[in-house]
Amino acid sequence: MSIKEVGYISHQELIDAEQDISAERYAKGPVAVIECVQEIPCNPCEDACKFGAIYVGSPITNLPKIQEDNCTGCGACLARCPGLAIFLVDKTYSETEATVAFPYEYVPTPEVGEEWEAVDRQGAVKCKGKIVKVMNPKAFDRTPIVTVAIPKEFADEVRSVKRK
Amino acid sequence: MLTRELLVIGAGPAGLAAAIEAAKNGVKDILVCDLNMKAGGQLFKQIHKFFGSKEHNAGVRGIDQGVQMLKEAEELGIEIWLNSAVVGFFGDKIACIEQGQPDGTKKIVYMQPKTIVIATGAQENVVRFKGWTTPGVMGAGAAQTMINVNRVQPGKNIVMLGTGNVGLIVSYQLMQAGCNVVCIVEAAPGIGGYGVHASKVSRAGVPIYCSHTIKEVKGDGPDGRVSEVTIIGLDEKWQPIEGTEKTFEADTVTLAAGLKPVSDLVKLQDIEIVFNNAFGWVPVHNDKMQTTAKGIYVAGDTTGSEEANTAMEEGKLAGVSVAEELGYITMDEAKDQRDQIWDRLRGLRTGPFGEKRAIAKVVQMGKFPVD
């Protein structure tokens, strides 16, 4: 099943688009995960990264490629992606937990300390999550970035929280 | 009779871009007419961040691009008439304008401008099924206007028909406005719009049913409003498969089945039009956006529905060409400017989502008579 048929991507599609992150890189700390597997005319992510970790080039329909060793895990690209297709995953958050940061453009905005239901790419509830960080500075232009802590085994699946 | 150096019909992204670019290149005495209460066309419904590159203000929300364009137009001294529709076109570029008055009445005025840019946009296609006239069935654009411009929900539980970018984006925005999207239905075997837009609604738990269509809408709600929607699976020949029906409770159905160019004015001026599968009936034009009638240019969805970025680029092309025709810039200066714009336009029309439009444009422009 491809994104074209079901509306969400599979791990294989990430691999085919050369956007999957290696286990070695995950072990080093937070890293941007780009989930943009179709050639669409768009490149703000390339400009958003000060460290040269994202490359689109010309034509602008090229798929964005992440140079994982250049990614510092700063998360500056998340709110800049008009497709809301970049996530920040930290599998080193604690012994048992990982964090996933994602853009969340709904009201109410989650608040730090709250418990929300964490959902996967098709909106299915996977586990409970604790909100550990919420950022919404002016530069994000009303795209809040929410970070949720979840059990480690769900780090590759959880991509949002369920709307309240 | 009134006159102007340039009359732009339509104050959406294409029309405003044309007026601004013409003014920047020296054209004076520019008038933009629009039949709506507010300028900016559909930009003020687009609360999402736009795609594209830096040159296209990518990442900036459509509403903010609208504000920026109106500010620029004002600074350049461009006059805008609102509540003013061009209702007729006679002889050599004589426009009949129903001019809105401050007291809400209309006055008919005639104008013979030196040049005209027609940027009248597009309108939504309708899909007919049993119950399609039931109150609560509406265009996706209508629903989008209600939530993002008028800030009122069109309903609570919504079934969306169509998975082009409009269907996907409006579904997302309905949820941002607090509505519940029950499901999205698509007759084709695959989702039409960008995967990243589909992913947003999927994450929110909205199921997308491809190879399905709406079989029937029941209107047993209050005052005969939509109460129930039945969808049905389609086979590879797009024929309904009996027994695959699913019924959902819903009070609203929104239709996002594509757009067709509004080209009535084009037809009134004896401009050559051509049919193609990507756009429908569209005016023939050249790389200057000039139609087969001298002094009349087109831009934006009226020449084939695409999106706001391409509309603005086409508007800029038309603006530059108007300045050239009126002698404010040389042929070479105009060509230099247009080459840069065309580079960006070609960029927007590459990739699997742009190729079909790129080819259609080549054919459409290929019909332009060579002198």
Add this chain to the structure above:
Amino acid sequence: MCMRVTDHIILGHDDTSKMIEITVDGKKIPAKEGEPILAALLAQDIMVNRYTVKRNEPRGLFCGIGQCTDCAMIVDGRANVRTCITPAVEGMVVETQHGYGIQEV
């Protein structure tokens, strides 16, 4: 049921508009000054604007941009007013339109 979108992550909190009152089928309802009549009706969950000439079928909001005429109503005694593009004004009298909206045609 209030259908207004008061809080919105992108558009912010909506509290700037001056509220006025219009009369719809004899009942007074609130409206934001200058908003389309149709929006004020939707905010009160009123969806039907008119009934058709031949079959007396209900019609409501369809295009929202003044093209389709499904939202036509009688406004201050004038029939066939497209409520989606007509601003609400204090004291306006709005009536559901039946057929052509006038006694004799």
